[in-house]
Amino acid sequence: MSVPFGRSRILLVDDEAEILVALTDLLEDEFDILSSTDPLEALSFLKKSPDIAVIVSDQRMPNMTGDVLLSKAREFSDARGILLTGYADLAAVVAALNQGRIQFYAHKPWESDSLRAMVREVAAHHRLERALMVERVLLHGALESVPMDVVFTEADGTVLRHNMEVEAHPNAKGDIEEDSLHGDALREEIAAMREETKQSGSATRLVSELTEEGLRWHEIIRQTLPWPRNASGVPFPMPQRWQMSYDRDVTDRLAMEERLRQDDKMHALGTLAGGIAHDFNNLLTAMLGSLELLQDMTPASNPTVTKLFENALESARRGTVLTRRLLEFGRPKPMALRPVDMVEMIWSMHDLIVQSLSRASDLRGETGRCDLDLSAVPRDLVVPPVLSDSGQLEMALLNLCINARDAMQEGGVISISLTRDVTPDGGDHIMLSVEDQGCGMPPEVVRRIFEPFFTTKGLGSGTGLGLSTIYGFLQRSGGDIRVDSMPGKGTRMTMILPICQEDAPEEAHDLRSEPIVSGKLRILLADDEPGVRLVTDQFLSQDGHEVVSVGDGAEVIAHLEAGEVFDLVVLDLLMPGMGGRECGLILAAKYPELPVLYVSGYADPQNLPANAFVLGKPFTPQELRDAIGATLRKRR
Template sequence: MSPATLLLVDDEPEILVALADLFEGEFRVLTAPCGADGLALLAREPAVDVIVSDQRMPGMTGDAFLARAREVSGAEALLLSGYADLEAVISAVNNGRIAGYAPKPWEPAALLSMVRNAVERRRLARALDTERALLRGLLESSTDALSFKDVGGRFVRLNAVKASALGRTVAECAGRAEAGLLPPGAGAALLAAERTVMESGRPAEVTEQRSAEGAPPRWVRVNRIPIFDGAGRVTHLATIEHDTTEQRGLEERLHQAEKMQALGTMAGGVAHDFNNLLTAILGSLDLLTHTGLAEPRQQRLVRNAITAAERGSTLTQRLLSFSRKRELQLRASDINQLVREMDDLLLRSLGEGIELRHQLEAELWPALVDPEQLGLALLNLCINSRDAMPEGGAISIITRNLAVGEDMVHDLAAGDYVSVAVADTGSGMPPAVLAQAFEPFFTTKEVGRGTGLGLSMVYGLTRQSGGTATIVSAPGEGTTVELLLPRAQQEVDRTPECRGAAAPLVAPVSVLVVDDDPGVRGVTETFLTNLGHRAVAVADGEAALQMLEKSDDIRVVVTDLAMPRMTGRELAGRAQALRPGLPVLLLTGYADPEVVPEGFPVLRKPFRQADLARCIALLLKPPSA
């Protein structure tokens, strides 16, 4: 520790020399011959610890000098006087706040002891000032709620954040027990928690959920720390309260993303296997319809089975959208037109007692989205709204243009978006349900009525499209789900799609079928045979390459994309290396754009005979045609 600094002020040079000689061995000594010079020196040397001043000096007495010094310095002060001037001493005590008085001539040991004590007091005062400044800075700058209480639970110190959380000012809270400012139940729980810490003498950390009327619940991490006196007794309690709501939300979103990724991987695998089964089932039923069923009852049963298989295919496509394994067909779409075209389907699906309303912006921008998947999403949302209104109500589909600024919508970049919202007058959602609404497999419906995939798939569609989805709901106030879709930069393509067009007639050729699933392989082979082609079927890529090496007449390869050992992508590349220009058609139960090679046509499972016929015809079409 550096030596303390003393300022000696006396108009007699001999006394200054004697005092300096006494103190220089232990302290850093500064001297001044009068009060004015002493004040000037204090202005230059703010770190003076103790002032030793004579009382009787020309121009300015000691008590007057110390009173002036007190205005610019916190140094301890000692007064020296060769006269028994009681009035001057009293004045120095009152105005200069002197810590001691010594007569002239002084006793060296006593004066040295007096100065040492004054230095120690000054150092303690500085340490206390530092602690107070640190405490004040901590209280004022911290975004956490901080407070210090006595053993009775009364506030000794607290910051504005804590006072604001209690709906009061710092002055209104000081000296009052926090438990008395809370509802009875919460106050009793707080007293019990604080008593436990004080009695045990050990810090405690808990996370509490706090709710305010009309506001979503918040999560707060509370640290309670006992403070001890020199005898080891708990005298105070420090409390630090950190709001972890945002952090918890981020952790939950990360956990949600991890769950979605895991479930997506699972859904993709399930959908792949299920599509293989559906291809075999739907293909077999399709073949049955071409055998000329004699009885109307047989025809009806087969049609019912085909309808059920096609519904299974639609469900699989929804699973693939959820897992991001289905490649969305994003294009500029007129959302208003899509909503109007869905009116009949929605009215039939919603049933009686539900009023369907439209609030469509006249000059709506085109949106970049897969219109087929958006139609499924709107149907899903409307059915959810219907189920929330068992006694009937109104569903509104609302569209509008929306310019989104930075940080305006969570996880959404700034830009122009098209909003399409489905709002109902139903029962609404409590905060706990609302927080989980987009989670996969979460449902409040009874067993057998809800899959819990609807809202998560809607959310997945908007995210894959470059937008997002939000929900606003409260008990008794209905629910609004808003889909934000990026504005398309190109105009809406009004050309109708050619679905189900008849395949052009082509001459029969030899087709190599490659699929590890025997059911799919058999149905594909039969389809091709019915179309007049000669089909050769093998179970894997190695067998396919061997067949290509020994059979020169194979004109087309139809291969599954996902196969063990050698994928369809690898086979396509090696087959065309062996036979340049050989047409290859890829079959897939999940068209992941990352694994489908460019330049190869893709037919998604399950498919019908007519779908396969069109693809083969396109592959065999002459380049100039």
């Protein structure tokens, strides 16, 4: 380390003013000078000016000798001392030197060049000491405050300095070995990085460690230092140099990055789903509708035919459920966010959950029985309501319970608990946890469980969309979900739900609770898919309505402009040419009293007229009747 440059401040002390004038003349070109004829005044100068680097003091002075002055000065100042003395004071000078109170002494009268060089050297030494102290303070401050574990070692792993909060025991030589600072999971990686650093000068690794608190991730960066050096100042060869290691806990950062990647996957899947959902739902609408119509037309005398119809209908309905779940990633349906009493909701689902935990394989002895434990949710538990969609929240809880059941082939207890907690972002939340005693999951599985179509269940036992749906629902409702799992020790899934801060909105009126509008209607039906158009036409005709079917929105406008009168327009949203949105806006402007029921395989009500009703495909005859009734009642 080179000596810092700078103009040092010197304190001159002598009871003879002439001596002070001579010393000032000698030194003032290189140094800032303070002087005093009184040792007590000189001590006050030192207290007021902590930047004084050198004290040049006479030994023989009234009230206080020079060596005593320098001794008192050392109690509160780091200034270095030079003593001016006659031969008769040599014993006192030797004693002061031995006690470390002075660095040099000079005889009176002094040799000017020699004294100037002496002061120059002591001032440089003081500046160097100050610089070293600053370096030491900065190093200690950095080690104490930096949010990571820092370790300095020799090439063989002997620890020089570290800031880790661990109890390390010295070896037989009294040294601390680096391996003793780390747990078993990291020692092998640290040793390998030490050897790699000897060869390449640096090493970086991302290492996982399984702790009592769960899986933690360490980003470890290791590099050599340009020390020790030989007599010529050249650093030793790389394998012999000291090393420095930074160990930063990046668990939270990786979790955030994983969440962002998960959101990107959800968005990409939603875009893909939206592109295919319309056509897929059109196919399902035609299939389901045709099957239901055929079933009504076919006598029930043949049980085999009836069973085949039911099998085909059930398969088509499963395709409907799968498609609707898939659509929730891209354009999720609006949620009815209202205050939800969690204790009431959980106990109201008790019988349903218990029934869902029962498996036919339990009765056959192939799997163990699963029991539900609600002891952590007593009926008199008081927790504030959460703001959520009660229907979707109930489905999420049921889904987690079923997943817990499937993880316990040998049976066990599924525990549900409710707690109130403050999340790291400062929000006040309710934690709804479902904990099982199952097989648990390794970290690589935990990282993927929210990916769409990822499942740990056997072929045909799950779609891989359950947890993805829960994740999407919680994200949209201001919540989150946390997973704690270890192989062989079970899994705890915790839904983080925001506490309701506002009064509940008024309950939406259930349109289906009113009687459906009766009577024969003249209906204009527009759909570009012939199969869907045929099925919808038949549904309406069976109810006694008169139906006129067309293939796009332009034909709808043409029929109305020709003077035809209709009681209702059933309009598909996505059609080539003039689609349902464009056609609906024209109808709202030219025929504002004409009711319009929108139908879509990819329900997106944006840019639709106010109070528009959208019926999702595929639909049943009853759902179509309900939608017609709701649409007509809105026009009252």
